[in-house]
Amino acid sequence: MSDFPAYDEIHVISDIHMGGNKPNFQILKETQRLAGYIGWVSKQCPAGNVALVLNGDVFDTLAEELPGYIVVEQAVATVDRIMKDASFVGVWDALAAFVATERRTLIFIIGNHDIEMSFPTVQRFIMTRLADDDLIKRARIEFSTIGAGYTCTVGNARVYCTHGNEVDAWNYNRYEDLAKVGRRLNAGRTLDPKEWYPNAGTRMVKEVMNEVKKKYKWIDLLKPETQAAVGTLVVLDPSQATKITDLVSIVGEKVRDGKEVNQRLSAEGFLPREQVNASSVTVDQLLGPNLSEGIRGYSQQNSQDVDQMLEMAEANLGRPNAQIVEPEAPLGTWQLIFDRLTGWLRNVPKDEALRRALKDWLADDKTFDHTDQDDTFKDVTAAVGSSIDFIITGHTHLERAIDMGGGRFYFNCGTWIRLLRFTDAMLKDRDAFKPVYDVLIDGRMELIDGAKFGGQSFVMNQTSAVSVKVEDGGVIGRLNHIINDGTGAPQIIQQFMRK
Structure with a gap:
């Protein structure tokens, strides 16, 4: 008997970033595609066990106009607002339908933009939204919010999913401090804002990025x-x-x-x-x-x-x-x-x-090179034991598919938010950059969404996912692009087989 949950296949997505209670503060665009993809996953391998892993930054409470660096007493109300937002409600309806399907499991992993998901009050609220009081449906929902990631097996392969901010000096989570906040909420106590020490990335977002974003909506579409x-x-x-x-x-x-x-x-x-x-x-x-x-x-x-x-x-x-x-x-x-x-x-x-x-x-930018061994790859793989066959991260917004050798593989499942594609030609000189500048300085997201330069759309139509499944006598890991309305088979970008 395995020490870990066993599946016939798992599907992993990351960095959805549902949030933003101001106009143009929402950076998730393809919500209908996401809902369609969730429905597609629920129909895979009907007789087998299938998991959908949301690998961190499911919510984005930093995009909400709220005081402080962490939402405490308002945590449930904030998550409720995000769930009911017209832009996102279809995604939550799709997740509810997913957990209503037999032999499906939904896993939430904490990131650095949704740290409130570690609170028991928020977890109970999410479960109620998705499963009401149905104990069978509730049993199909799991949370990993203590920094341990999520480990399971697919066939004879061991798979480890983690957001990736654990190795990011700007964006790590203080899990023991988060646990203390949860204990206070359960005990009917509060948190003095002066007690909370945010990480550097959170301070940059709240103190600088959000202020700049009021005028330049595109700023956090870059890393x-x-x-x-x-x-x-x-x-x-x-x-x-x-x-x-x-x-x-x-x-x-x-x-x-x-x-x-x-x-x-x-x-x-x-x-x-x-x-x-x-x-x-x-x-x-x-x-x-x-x-x-x-x-x-x-x-x-x-x-x-x-x-x-x-x-x-x-x-x-x-x-x-x-x-x-x-x-x-x-x-x-x-x-x-x-x-x-x-x-x-x-x-x-x-x-x-x-x-x-x-x-x-963007110097030496390798954003779209899915074979680049970036710092997250180096630091995570150095920290993960050799018994793990598939490592899957998110956080960087940069999809990766790397053969580590010895039948071990690394994936980063990218993001579902808008991505801006700057090319060398666009930044070559002042004349080439002027039309790009005009779009950026205008700042309206609808103008950015429709912009094309050199025949190429400024905003990439790229939404990524990773799958690991038993197939053809082995276990195949794939980096996929979810296309169209999300209800059809994904486009395979790279795949590796472990015999």
Whole structure:
């Protein structure tokens, strides 16, 4: 008897990002396709056991206009609003129909945009929405919200699904702290907002990205956690420089194994943010080489040597508690850099500045290379034991299908949100970029959705999924694209067989 659930096939999707209670704050577009795909999965292998895994960031509470970095007392009401939103209600109807089907299992895995899913109150609410009081249907719903991921077997293969933010220093979850919040909710207690220490990615979204997004709706269709995004944000809205200065000290923030103390019998004492001197980030990486060069080439009105200023900033970048210990040096230096960048921007046309910033952001971009062994691949595979045959992640929004050798395979199931496709030709020079700039600066999502450059749609029609199933005497893992209305067979992008 296996220690883990056994299926004839599983289907995995990630980064749906249902949320956004403001116009144009919703980044999930293909909701009808998603509902159709869920219905298609429910009909597969009728006589066998089939699982649908929602591999993190199912909700996006960070897209909701709510105070603070985590929703506590309003968590159930927020999830209820998202479920009833006209844009998403069809998806939840499809999930309810899925769990009403015999031999189907629905698994929710926590991500970094839906951390409230760890609360027992939210889990009970989701189960009630999907299964009402039917105990058989409820038994077909599982939650993995403690950072353990989800392990099962398909045929003779062992499969491990995890969101992937566990290895992301900007976006890790503090699972013990989340458990304490859940215990407080069950005990009728509250959480003082000052007790919660958000990760760097959450702070960037809530403090900077959401503000910029009010005008530039497309900004989080690019990957916001990359470091060169800082330069793009400052170009779009120089007023954000002060906020970004405050965030510089947490670039490179990490939590080391074993640092969090197990206090499961207590609901007191939330753990402070851990800062470690482990950053090798440079100013060029943070702003991008084009913008850094702009600073270096700017007028020499300031007597301080620019290279010395940049070196000082880099020296302070990864220092623990730099804000507290020496507030004058690191913060003053970084503010001077952003002031200098703002001064340079006054002398450069905004379209050219944005073109340069985007070239930095997307330099060596391998977004659409599903064989690229990115950092998430390297860090997750290094942490997973050799007994796992198929590893499936999400989080990065970048689909991957990689043969690790020895009958082991890695997949990233990408995302269902809009993806913008910038090409070298679009960013080649100012003339080529001007029509792109006009669409971006207008900011309306409907204009972006309909834009084409060089005969190619600006927004990719790409929604991804991974399947692992018993087939042809072995176990086949596939990276798929879900097409049309989602009710037909997916388009196979890459497949691997384990005998």
